[in-house]
Amino acid sequence: MKEVDNILRILKSASQMIESDKTLGLKDLSDQTIHSATISQDPDNIIVAVLVYALSKSFNRDYYRKMEGWKTFEESVKKNLKSAYFALESNDVDRCRVGLGKIRNSINKINGNLSNYIRSIFERAKINKAFRMYEHGLSSEQTAELLGISLWDLATYIGQDSSAESRHPISMPIKKRIKLAEDFFN
């Protein structure tokens, strides 16, 4: 696990936000993980980025909280987030990973629509974080592998990335590239 201090800070803050039911800040917290996750390309950093983003989406939808199974999910998140950061405080990375894994697995313990909704949030969170990492300079293939998603899922998102297009360096003038292509096909 890389950037342990940062992960600890993120998990602790997420836990406090959820405990005090002030969850609007979870999304910002998730964004803070992307930078370190991109540089380190470390699976633990990526897992935390996806997890916190998915929690921000789940906890900020009021109607989920009224659905059957919410309490079970909420309790599991609270308990295991705490357990994860306590473990990290005592340098027990393996136990921290177990705690994080249990949050993901708690979806399997709830039945009905809520389970499907939250599972789908986690899937979309992976694609969202993948896109953010791609924006941060990773190649699409690399991003897809790190996040365990397909390149096909990522392709549509990449197409929407017109951010700061003017700053993208042109490695070859378009006329030259077209000539290259035409010569090759003639």
Place this chain on the structure above:
Amino acid sequence: MKHLIFDAGPIISLSMCGMINVLERLSENFDGEFIITPQVKREVVDRPMKIKKFELEAFGVKNLIDKGVLKLSSEFISDGKLSSETKRILKISNSAIRSKSSGEKIKMIHEGEASCIAFSNLCKCDNMIVVDERTTRLMSEAPENLKEYMQGKLHTPLEIDMSLLKEFRKDRFIRSSELLFIAYKKDLLPMKKEKQLLDALLYGVKFKGTAITVEEIEEMKRMI
């Protein structure tokens, strides 16, 4: 014999635009072979075959392989040889850039792209790589701009070892957009040739993942 080597990205963007069958018409008008490596096949056929959302597109690509439009690289170079060269390419390219503060290596390219460069190195023939990824092209065509580009993206100071990137200077790249431009110009598309069609094709692949700017698209349109 010429070889046009395909990375996964262009095949995906052409498939998602419903233009994958253009490759068949292009191959009929090309004096050479269209190649995909096992690493690329995994991304464009094997993996999406298991995802319901993309299963149909995977069949479209598989159909092109079955018809011989896309040839597997193993017909020309053994998978073992390609795999060793791919590993060597990955080692060099992914050692070239490091974070100044932590010294960590920044991975720039991955197996698919590396396998295309590896095939290009080994095939000993006139070849070109179709890759939509900006970073791969920059690494070869303008490595001097790579540092600034990656620093801007990663928001962190980087060090670059230009000597490692020297060997990529010989590689030649086009994108799916150039393939569609040629198909349009040669009238190989299933639609009636009209000016707006080129606009639709180029923006189509842009929004499905090809790294092409609006300025480049507009310039391509003016070239007709």
